[in-house]
Amino acid sequence: MTTPLLDITGDVCPMTFVKVKMGLQRIPPSGTLSVRLKEEALKNVISSLKTEGHRVTNVSREEGIFLLDVTKGG
Amino acid sequence: MSEADYKELKKGGMMRQAEAGLFSVRLHVVGGRLATPQLRAIQDAADRFGRGEIHLTTRQGVEIPHVPQDALAAVKEFLAPSGVGVGVCGPTVRTVTACQGRRVCPSGVIDSPELAVEVDRELYGKPVPHKFKVGISGCVSNCMKAEENDVGIKGWIEPRWEESACDFCGICEAVCPTKAILLSAGDGKLVIDPALCIGCGDCIASCPTGSTREKIRGYRVFAGGKFGRRPSLGKRILEVLRTKEEAMAAILAVLDFFREHGKPRERFGDTLQGTGFPALETFVKERTGLP
Numbered sequence: 025m026t027t028p029l030l031d032i033t034g035d036v037c038p039m040t041f042v043k044v045k046m047g048l049q050r051i052p053p054s055g056t057l058s059v060r061l062k063e064e065a066l067k068n069v070i071s072s073l074k075t076e077g078h079r080v081t082n083v084s085r086e087e088g089i090f091l092l093d094v095t096k097g098g
Numbered sequence: 099m100s101e102a103d104y105k106e107l108k109k110g111g112m113m114r115q116a117e118a119g120l121f122s123v124r125l126h127v128v129g130g131r132l133a134t135p136q137l138r139a140i141q142d143a144a145d146r147f148g149r150g151e152i153h154l155t156t157r158q159g160v161e162i163p164h165v166p167q168d169a170l171a172a173v174k175e176f177l178a179p180s181g182v183g184v185g186v187c188g189p190t191v192r193t194v195t196a197c198q199g200r201r202v203c204p205s206g207v208i209d210s211p212e213l214a215v216e217v218d219r220e221l222y223g224k225p226v227p228h229k230f231k232v233g234i235s236g237c238v239s240n241c242m243k244a245e246e247n248d249v250g251i252k253g254w255i256e257p258r259w260e261e262s263a264c265d266f267c268g269i270c271e272a273v274c275p276t277k278a279i280l281l282s283a284g285d286g287k288l289v290i291d292p293a294l295c296i297g298c299g300d301c302i303a304s305c306p307t308g309s310t311r312e313k314i315r316g317y318r319v320f321a322g323g324k325f326g327r328r329p330s331l332g333k334r335i336l337e338v339l340r341t342k343e344e345a346m347a348a349i350l351a352v353l354d355f356f357r358e359h360g361k362p363r364e365r366f367g368d369t370l371q372g373t374g375f376p377a378l379e380t381f382v383k384e385r386t387g388l389p
Contacts, residue, residue: 063272063273066304067273067300067303067304070304070305070306071303074303074306079306081306083265083267083268083269083306085267085272090272092306
């Protein structure tokens with residue numbers, strides 16, 4: 025199964041946060057969601073993921089765009 | 099009434115108005131916090147002795163304007179039972195301002211009202227060469243504008259880097275608002291420049307692996323700020339302090355320095371123009387043993 029990809033590079037806070045939250049709802053526990061986002065969304069998205077018990081398990085970047093693999097918690 | 103009498107009244111928080119015979123009565127407020135019975139008493143006092151008006155000052159204070167001179171003693175007496183004291187003016191330590199701090203604000207790093215109460219208890223109204231303002235921000239978002247004060251404090255998160263957990267993803271470097279983090283994945287090194295770091299903790303909040311961590315969650319001291327006719331911003335002194343007691347000791351030592359070096363009617367920032375900031379830092383460090 026390929027990892028589902030969520031692109032929030034066109035969104036701003038708080039939609040970045042909302043979309044990631046909704047994206048994770050469609051993923052089973054311990055499943056992975058890839059999220060494409062811009063640098064300015066990094067802090068709020070990652071800190072809210074951590075607060076909600078998810079983990080960022082891989083990070084890659086390409087020309088200012090970051091790709092995060094998010095493993096869904098509990 | 100002589101000018102000297104007016105001056106004495108002013109020191110005690112009774113501010114002469116433009117209109118002869120009327121005074122604006124300044125009240126003692128700490129960190130902008132009043133209990134509702136106090137507010138009711140202030141409301142009643144304004145109705146009874148003023149013109150039913152209250153003025154909110156720029157530094158979280160409250161004044162009751164339009165009080166006739168012959169009612170000044172009565173207004174003071176009327177407010178006393180509710181625990182509302184009369185304020186100060188003149189060459190004294192003024193209202194200590196604070197945000198709501200970490201007990202209320204999700205961004206809060208320190209309990210700013212708690213420190214404000216302590217500073218107020220130790221220093222409010224104490225004589226100094228010129229007016230002296232203390233403002234306490236719970237975090238570096240700095241709602242209380244620490245650098246505008248003679249002494250300002252900010253809640254501050256000093257990060258440290260734990261090499262073993264780091265996978266050099268570069269997120270901390272990307273989120274750092276001041277580019278204080280320099281990552282060289284090739285050498286397996288990450289350097290945080292303490293001179294550039296503004297203590298926001300964004301690197302810690304966004305680190306996926308927990309390798310940027312809190313080293314100190316504490317107090318950063320700024321000195322020499324003022325506004326008025328010739329504004330200048332306070333500069334930071336000392337290392338990040340770890341406890342409320344350390345912050346208090348630093349503030350007391352800064353005041354001692356001002357008392358030793360400040361000329362009458364000279365704001366602290368101007369005193370520091372003469373002495374330089376290093377002299378202040380050396381003095382505070384020697385007096386307190388703080389880093």
